[in-house]
Amino acid sequence: MKDDVENREDRVANLKGLGCSRKRVEDARFTQGKGNYVDDIKLDGMIFGDFVRSPYAHARIKSIDAAAALEVPGVLAVLTAKDLEPLGLHWMPTLAGDKQMVLADGKVLFQGQEVAFVVAEDRYAAADGIELVEVDYEELPVIVDPFEALQSDVVLREDLDPNAPGAHGPRKHPNHIFTWEAGDKEPTEEVLANADVVAEASMYYHRTHPCPLETCGCVASMDKVNGKLTLWGTFQAPHAIRTVVSLISGIEEHNIRVISPDIGGGFGNKVGAYPGYVCSVVASIVTGKPVKWIEDRMDNLMTTAFARDYHMKGRISATKEGKITALQCHVTADHGGFDACADPTKFPAGFMNICTGSYDIPTAYLEVDGVYTNKAPGGVSYRCSFRVTEAVYFIERMIEVLAIELDMDAAELRRINFIRKEQFPYTAALGWEYDSGDYHTAWEKALKAVDYEGLRAEQAHRVEDFKAGKTRSLMGIGLSFFTEIVGAGPVKNCDILGLGMFDSCEIRIHPTGSAIARLGTISQGQGHATTFAQILASEIGLPADSITIEEGDTDTAPYGLGTYGSRSTPVAGAATAMAGRKIRAKAQMIAAYLLEVHDDDVEFDVDRFVVKGAPERFKTMKDIAFAAYNQAIPGIEPGLEAVSYYDPPNMTYPFGAYVCVMDIDVDTGVPEIRRFYALDDCGTRINPMIIEGQVHGGLTEALAVAMGQEIAYDDMGNVKTGTLMDFFLPTAWEVPNYETDYTVTPSPHHPIGAKGVGESPHVGGVPCFSNAIQDAFRPFGNRHTNMPHDHWRIWKTANALGLHD
Amino acid sequence: MSKKMHITLTVNGKEEEFLAEPRELLIYTLRERLNITGPHIGCETSHCGACTVTLNGKSVKSCTMFVAQADGAEVTTIEGIGGPDSLHPLQEAFKEHHGLQCGYCTPGMITRAVKLLEENPNPTEEEIRFGMAGNLCRCTGYQNIVKSILAAAAEMNAAKEAAE
Amino acid sequence: MIPAAFEYHRPKDMEGVLAVLNEHGDDARVMAGGHSLIPMMKLRMADVPHLIDLQDVGGLSGIDISADSIRIGAMVTQADIIDHAELASVAPILREAALQIADPQVRYMGTVGGNVANGDPGNDMPGLMQCLDATFTLVGAEGERSVAARDFYEAAYMTAREDEEVLTAITLPRPQGGYAYEKQKRKIGDYATAAAAVQIVKDGNVCGSAAIAMTNLSDVPVFSEAAGAALFGTSVDDTALKSAVSAMLDDIDPTEDNRGPVAFKRHVAGVILRRAIERAWSRA
Structure with a gap:
C-alpha cells in the first residue's frame, strides 16, 4: 500500500475489500499447473492401496482367498475385515449415527462395496493383485426399491437388532431407519380436509452424485518413531476427520495431523469419512510406509456419497383466490445399505423442513421415513x-x-x-x-x-x-x-458427531503491516484465499493483497467444521470479521496511546485511526502494527493477534x-x-x-x-x-x-x-x-x-x- | 508384469529416457515418473480432458495413451506453456476473467485452448464451445472459460498485429 | 483403472504386423488410435496379451481422391477427415459425420479404420460407409481381399475380418447428390441415440437413387435397402418419406439402454431419418 494515498476513495480501493471484484490469488498456481492436489503428493517409500469391490449388490461372503494376489510381485498385503477386526476397525461410525463396514464383514450390501484392500508397491501391482483375490459370494435377494424394502422379509442389516430403536428413534421394520417429523399433523389434515382447493403430487427426486472432477483420495503416513500420523486427503472438513480418526483409531488427537491440500471440487462428495481413509491409515501403521489411495471414477460414482433419492408425496391447499392454507409432505428416503447421510445430528432428513419455501403457509406437516436398500450409502448435500x-x-x-x-x-x-x-x-x-x-x-x-x-x-x-x-x-x-x-449452524441445534457447528478464524498481524489468517474451513474452488482476505481488509484496514489466508492444516488452523452447506461465509466469514474486530479494538488502544488521546477519542477510518474532529492526526494500521511490536505500551500486551470462534445465532x-x-x-x-x-x-x-x-x-x-x-x-x-x-x-x-x-x-x-x-x-x-x-x-x-x-x-x-x- | 521398454520422450523441450512397462499410461508417466503434475486425472475413460496434453501437435487425452505409443513423441503440458516470468495470454486471461475455480480442469483446459487458438486464431463463441467440448469443468459453467478464451484470442491477435 | 500387462509391438510394415498376428493369433490385437480399445483394456473388459500398434506402418494414412473413387487409409483420423478440404468438397457427408463423433481430442486420435473395424454398434463410420457403399480392404497372410461394408458386420464386435487380418483401407465411389448425417445424442462424446446417413441423387424432379443407413439401432449398422428403394422414383414427398421411414423401421432392432426404451428409439429413428432425407434432398 502506498502511504501517500490520501484520497479516501483511493484508500478504500487500495484495500481491495468488501464489494470489489478482486482477482483471485489462487489462480497463479492453478493456471501454471502448480496446484497441489492429493494425488500430486509423493513421499519417499510411498506405496499404494486399492480395493477389491463387490460385483454384487447383496451377497454373503463365504470366503476370501488372497494367496494368488500375494504372489504378484510388488503386492505387500491384502487386508480383509478379519485383519481389521482385532483393531476394532472393521466397522466405523457414520455421520448419521449408524455404523458402516470398512471392509465387508460377512456380507455385502451394495455393488462396489469394499471387500479387501490390496497394498502394493505401485498402482499396477495393486491392480493386478485385485484381479487375483478370490472371493466366494453367495448371492442374496436384492432390494433397490425402498417401498419394497419396507414390505420385504429380506433383512438387509442383520447386524442390527430389529426391535431396537435406531439413532433417531423407533424403527417400524428391520429395513426402516427412522421416522422424522416436523410441524403439526392433525391441524394440517384438518385444513386440507376442509380446503377450497387441494392439489396433490407424487414426485421422485432421483439419486445423483456430486462428481467433482477430482475423485476422493488420501495419503496416510504413520511416523512410528515420533508416533505421529499425517493424513492428507480430499477432506471438506479436515478437523472433523481428525477427530473421527482419533476416536476410531485411539491415536490421540495431538498426534494426528490432517491436511486438506488443494481440492478439485467437492460439492458434498468429500464431506464423509470413507473406508479408503481408514484402510490407508491401517496399512500405513502395518507397513510403516506412507500409503496412497485414490479412487477411480467408477469407484467414485458407485460408492462414495450419492445425493438425493427422495420419494416425495405432497398435498397443498388454498382458497379459491389462491391463498395457500396448508402443506403436507411425506418422504420415503432411500439411504442405501448404511445410513451415512451427512446431516447435523438432530436432523436426519437435513433441513427438509424448509419445504414451505418462500411462502407464508400457516399450517404444515412433514414426515420422513429413512429406509435401507441395496444401494451405496451417502446422502450428502450435493451443492446445497x-x-x-x-x-x-x-x-x-x-x-x-x-x-x-x-x-x-x-x-x-x-x-x-x-x-x-x-x-x-x-x-x-x-x-x-x-x-x-x-x-x-x-x-x-x-x-x-x-x-x-x-x-x-x-x-x-x-x-x-x-x-x-x-x-x-x-x-x-x-x-x-x-x-x-x-450456514449451519447454531451450536444449540447443529452438531455433527457431537461437534458444534461453529467455525473459526485466527489472525496474526506481522510487524510490517501484513497478516496471515487461518480458518477452520477449506476451499474447494470457492476462492476463500481471495474473499476472506477481502472481509479482513475492510475490517482491519490492511490491503487484501497483504493478507495470506491459510486453511486445511489441522496443526495450524483453528478448529472448524469445514466447508459445505454454504457455511463458509455465514460462519467462518463471520468469525473472520469478528476476529478482525478484536484486532481493531486493540489497534484502537494502540492508536490512542500513540496519538496521546483517550481511546474513545479516536475512530476507525478505512485504513487508520483518526482523532475525532482532527482527521490530520492519525495512525495508519501499518503504523499501529509496527507499534504493537516495538513499543512498550502500558497495560497492553505486545503483538497483534486475535482468534474468534463464531457460533452463529441463526442460519x-x-x-x-x-x-x-x-x-x-x-x-x-x-x-x-x-x-x-x-x-x-x-x-x-x-x-x-x-x-x-x-x-x-x-x-x-x-x-x-x-x-x-x-x-x-x-x-x-x-x-x-x-x-x-x-x-x-x-x-x-x-x-x-x-x-x-x-x-x-x-x-x-x-x-x-x-x-x-x-x-x-x-x-x-x-x-x-x-x-x-x-x-x-x-x-x-x-x-x-x-x-x-x-x-x-x-x-x-x-x-x-x-x-x- | 511385462517386459520393460526403453522409452524416449521429449517433454516440454526436455528429452527424457527411461525404462517402463508398455502399459504405463502416459498420464502416470508425466505425473509420477517425471513429476509433471499439471495434467490431472478425472475420468480415466477419455471423457473429461483433465489429462489433456499436446502430443506431436495434437491435443491428446494422456489417460488414454500408453507410454509405449508415445515413445519418440514430443509432449507439451501446461508447465511448458508458460511460467511465472512468461505467462501465456491464455493463462493471463483465465486469471483475469475468472475462468477457473477449483483449478483441477484448468491445466487441461488451457492446454487444449492453446491448440484451439493455434488452429483457429479468431474463433466465435460457438466455435470455442465446440472446440472445448472435450474438456469438462464442474465449477465454472464454462461461461467465463469461453470469455477467457475470447479475450486471449483478441489479445493475441492484437499483439500479432502490433508486431507486423 | 489400470490395464493388465501386455507385450507391445510397433512393427514398421504390414509384414511385421502379420507376423505378430500369425504368431499370437487370438492373443494379439491391432490398435489404431486406441480410443475404443484402451478404455476397454483399462476396465479389464478386453484382454490383450499382445498389442500391435499400427502407427509406424507406412501407407495407412493417405486420402486419395481419383476421378471416380476415394481411398482412405485405415489410420486416417477423424480430424484428418475434417481438415481435408478436397475430401470435404467431394464427399461432404464424411466431414459432417466426423464432426459429430466424440470430441476434439478423441477425433485427433480416433481413426476411420478403427471406427469401422472394431464392430462397435455405437460407432458412426460403419453405417456411413454402408450408406456410401464402401469397400474395406483386408490384408492377411493369404494376401489382400475386399469386403463390402454392407456385408462386413455380423453382430456386435463380430465382423467378416478374420483374427489374423488387418483392415488397411476403405474405398468408396465418389458420392453423388445430396447428403446428410443426422445424429441425436445426449451430449458431446456420446454415442447416437439414433443416427441416419443419407445420400440421395436427384434426377430431374424425382429421386434417382437413395442410400440409407442407420447407426446404433441394432447390434450392427443397418443399411436399409428398402428405405432407399421407397424413395426411388418419387418426388420425396410426404408419402415417400413415410414409406421410407416405415421400411427402415422394419430393418432396425434397437435395444433398451440408458438412452431410452425401444419405443422411443424407434420413434426417434423415424424422425431423424425423415430429417436426414429432407436435408439431403434439399442439397441434392
Missing part, C-alpha cells in the same frame, strides 16, 4: 445445504401443480403467497426463523427483466401454432423462487428468482435452453466476480441434475451409470450463457450481512429447469413428470399426452 434441494424442488413443484389446479398463472400464485418484507423475521410453520427477505422486489425485478408477459404471449402463440400443425416445438417458461437455509436465508425459457422438440425430446435469468440475493456481496462464477457453476450443476444426471440401478442392484459416458456432465456445448442479476438484503445477524451463495443456484436452478419442461406441456394436461428430463423422458411425457398421434 442439507436436503434443501429436495425441499425447494418439492415446494416449487407443488406451487406449479397448485397453479394448475387453480387455473392460475404460477408467477401470480407465487406473488400472492410470498412472505411479505414486513413479516421478517418470520417463523415458518415447520419451525425455522427466516432472518430477512424481500421476495416481492426480487420477483418483480426478475419478471420485468425477462418480459414475463411477453413470454407468456409468445408461448400462447406457439401453442396455437402447434395445435395448427405449424410447428413441432413447444416453449416452456420455467419459474422458481427459492429460499435457502445455509442465513439467501433467496433468488430464476426464469428459464426452453424450446422443446416434441418429436425427439431434445430441449434447447434459450434463456436463463438468475437473480440472487445473498445479502452483502463480498466479491461480485466470484459470486457470478458461483452462480454460473451452480446453475450448470442444476442443469445436469434436472436434465439427465442420474445414478441408476437395475433390478439386480447394478449401477448403470458408472462412467462419464452415461453419467451426465454437460460440456461447454450443452450449457447456455446465463444472465445474472441481484438484489441485496443483508442478513441482520451476520457481522457483515453476508448470507452465502455457492449453492443457491443449484437449489433454485433444478426446479427452474424442471418447471420449464413441465410448463411446456401444461397446456396439454401435464401435471407432474419426474426428473431427470433426458430426451427419452421428455419424449415419454409428450407421448403420454398424445402429442405424437
Whole structure:
C-alpha cells in the first residue's frame, strides 16, 4: 500500500475489500499447473492401496482367498475385515449415527462395496493383485426399491437388532431407519380436509452424485518413531476427520495431523469419512510406509456419497383466490445399505423442513421415513445445504401443480403467497426463523427483466401454432423462487458427531503491516484465499493483497467444521470479521496511546485511526502494527493477534428468482435452453466476480441434475451409470450463457450481512429447469413428470399426452 | 508384469529416457515418473480432458495413451506453456476473467485452448464451445472459460498485429 | 483403472504386423488410435496379451481422391477427415459425420479404420460407409481381399475380418447428390441415440437413387435397402418419406439402454431419418 494515498476513495480501493471484484490469488498456481492436489503428493517409500469391490449388490461372503494376489510381485498385503477386526476397525461410525463396514464383514450390501484392500508397491501391482483375490459370494435377494424394502422379509442389516430403536428413534421394520417429523399433523389434515382447493403430487427426486472432477483420495503416513500420523486427503472438513480418526483409531488427537491440500471440487462428495481413509491409515501403521489411495471414477460414482433419492408425496391447499392454507409432505428416503447421510445430528432428513419455501403457509406437516436398500450409502448435500434441494424442488413443484389446479398463472400464485418484507423475521410453520427477505422486489425485478408477459404471449402463440400443425416445438417458461437455509449452524441445534457447528478464524498481524489468517474451513474452488482476505481488509484496514489466508492444516488452523452447506461465509466469514474486530479494538488502544488521546477519542477510518474532529492526526494500521511490536505500551500486551470462534445465532436465508425459457422438440425430446435469468440475493456481496462464477457453476450443476444426471440401478442392484459416458456432465456445448442479476438484503445477524451463495443456484436452478419442461406441456394436461428430463423422458411425457398421434 | 521398454520422450523441450512397462499410461508417466503434475486425472475413460496434453501437435487425452505409443513423441503440458516470468495470454486471461475455480480442469483446459487458438486464431463463441467440448469443468459453467478464451484470442491477435 | 500387462509391438510394415498376428493369433490385437480399445483394456473388459500398434506402418494414412473413387487409409483420423478440404468438397457427408463423433481430442486420435473395424454398434463410420457403399480392404497372410461394408458386420464386435487380418483401407465411389448425417445424442462424446446417413441423387424432379443407413439401432449398422428403394422414383414427398421411414423401421432392432426404451428409439429413428432425407434432398 502506498502511504501517500490520501484520497479516501483511493484508500478504500487500495484495500481491495468488501464489494470489489478482486482477482483471485489462487489462480497463479492453478493456471501454471502448480496446484497441489492429493494425488500430486509423493513421499519417499510411498506405496499404494486399492480395493477389491463387490460385483454384487447383496451377497454373503463365504470366503476370501488372497494367496494368488500375494504372489504378484510388488503386492505387500491384502487386508480383509478379519485383519481389521482385532483393531476394532472393521466397522466405523457414520455421520448419521449408524455404523458402516470398512471392509465387508460377512456380507455385502451394495455393488462396489469394499471387500479387501490390496497394498502394493505401485498402482499396477495393486491392480493386478485385485484381479487375483478370490472371493466366494453367495448371492442374496436384492432390494433397490425402498417401498419394497419396507414390505420385504429380506433383512438387509442383520447386524442390527430389529426391535431396537435406531439413532433417531423407533424403527417400524428391520429395513426402516427412522421416522422424522416436523410441524403439526392433525391441524394440517384438518385444513386440507376442509380446503377450497387441494392439489396433490407424487414426485421422485432421483439419486445423483456430486462428481467433482477430482475423485476422493488420501495419503496416510504413520511416523512410528515420533508416533505421529499425517493424513492428507480430499477432506471438506479436515478437523472433523481428525477427530473421527482419533476416536476410531485411539491415536490421540495431538498426534494426528490432517491436511486438506488443494481440492478439485467437492460439492458434498468429500464431506464423509470413507473406508479408503481408514484402510490407508491401517496399512500405513502395518507397513510403516506412507500409503496412497485414490479412487477411480467408477469407484467414485458407485460408492462414495450419492445425493438425493427422495420419494416425495405432497398435498397443498388454498382458497379459491389462491391463498395457500396448508402443506403436507411425506418422504420415503432411500439411504442405501448404511445410513451415512451427512446431516447435523438432530436432523436426519437435513433441513427438509424448509419445504414451505418462500411462502407464508400457516399450517404444515412433514414426515420422513429413512429406509435401507441395496444401494451405496451417502446422502450428502450435493451443492446445497442439507436436503434443501429436495425441499425447494418439492415446494416449487407443488406451487406449479397448485397453479394448475387453480387455473392460475404460477408467477401470480407465487406473488400472492410470498412472505411479505414486513413479516421478517418470520417463523415458518415447520419451525425455522427466516432472518430477512424481500421476495416481492426480487420477483418483480426478475419478471420485468425477462418480459414475463411477453413470454407468456409468445408461448400462447406457439401453442396455437402447434395445435395448427405449424410447428413441432413447444416453449416452456420455467419459474422458481427459492429460499435457502445455509450456514449451519447454531451450536444449540447443529452438531455433527457431537461437534458444534461453529467455525473459526485466527489472525496474526506481522510487524510490517501484513497478516496471515487461518480458518477452520477449506476451499474447494470457492476462492476463500481471495474473499476472506477481502472481509479482513475492510475490517482491519490492511490491503487484501497483504493478507495470506491459510486453511486445511489441522496443526495450524483453528478448529472448524469445514466447508459445505454454504457455511463458509455465514460462519467462518463471520468469525473472520469478528476476529478482525478484536484486532481493531486493540489497534484502537494502540492508536490512542500513540496519538496521546483517550481511546474513545479516536475512530476507525478505512485504513487508520483518526482523532475525532482532527482527521490530520492519525495512525495508519501499518503504523499501529509496527507499534504493537516495538513499543512498550502500558497495560497492553505486545503483538497483534486475535482468534474468534463464531457460533452463529441463526442460519442465513439467501433467496433468488430464476426464469428459464426452453424450446422443446416434441418429436425427439431434445430441449434447447434459450434463456436463463438468475437473480440472487445473498445479502452483502463480498466479491461480485466470484459470486457470478458461483452462480454460473451452480446453475450448470442444476442443469445436469434436472436434465439427465442420474445414478441408476437395475433390478439386480447394478449401477448403470458408472462412467462419464452415461453419467451426465454437460460440456461447454450443452450449457447456455446465463444472465445474472441481484438484489441485496443483508442478513441482520451476520457481522457483515453476508448470507452465502455457492449453492443457491443449484437449489433454485433444478426446479427452474424442471418447471420449464413441465410448463411446456401444461397446456396439454401435464401435471407432474419426474426428473431427470433426458430426451427419452421428455419424449415419454409428450407421448403420454398424445402429442405424437 | 511385462517386459520393460526403453522409452524416449521429449517433454516440454526436455528429452527424457527411461525404462517402463508398455502399459504405463502416459498420464502416470508425466505425473509420477517425471513429476509433471499439471495434467490431472478425472475420468480415466477419455471423457473429461483433465489429462489433456499436446502430443506431436495434437491435443491428446494422456489417460488414454500408453507410454509405449508415445515413445519418440514430443509432449507439451501446461508447465511448458508458460511460467511465472512468461505467462501465456491464455493463462493471463483465465486469471483475469475468472475462468477457473477449483483449478483441477484448468491445466487441461488451457492446454487444449492453446491448440484451439493455434488452429483457429479468431474463433466465435460457438466455435470455442465446440472446440472445448472435450474438456469438462464442474465449477465454472464454462461461461467465463469461453470469455477467457475470447479475450486471449483478441489479445493475441492484437499483439500479432502490433508486431507486423 | 489400470490395464493388465501386455507385450507391445510397433512393427514398421504390414509384414511385421502379420507376423505378430500369425504368431499370437487370438492373443494379439491391432490398435489404431486406441480410443475404443484402451478404455476397454483399462476396465479389464478386453484382454490383450499382445498389442500391435499400427502407427509406424507406412501407407495407412493417405486420402486419395481419383476421378471416380476415394481411398482412405485405415489410420486416417477423424480430424484428418475434417481438415481435408478436397475430401470435404467431394464427399461432404464424411466431414459432417466426423464432426459429430466424440470430441476434439478423441477425433485427433480416433481413426476411420478403427471406427469401422472394431464392430462397435455405437460407432458412426460403419453405417456411413454402408450408406456410401464402401469397400474395406483386408490384408492377411493369404494376401489382400475386399469386403463390402454392407456385408462386413455380423453382430456386435463380430465382423467378416478374420483374427489374423488387418483392415488397411476403405474405398468408396465418389458420392453423388445430396447428403446428410443426422445424429441425436445426449451430449458431446456420446454415442447416437439414433443416427441416419443419407445420400440421395436427384434426377430431374424425382429421386434417382437413395442410400440409407442407420447407426446404433441394432447390434450392427443397418443399411436399409428398402428405405432407399421407397424413395426411388418419387418426388420425396410426404408419402415417400413415410414409406421410407416405415421400411427402415422394419430393418432396425434397437435395444433398451440408458438412452431410452425401444419405443422411443424407434420413434426417434423415424424422425431423424425423415430429417436426414429432407436435408439431403434439399442439397441434392
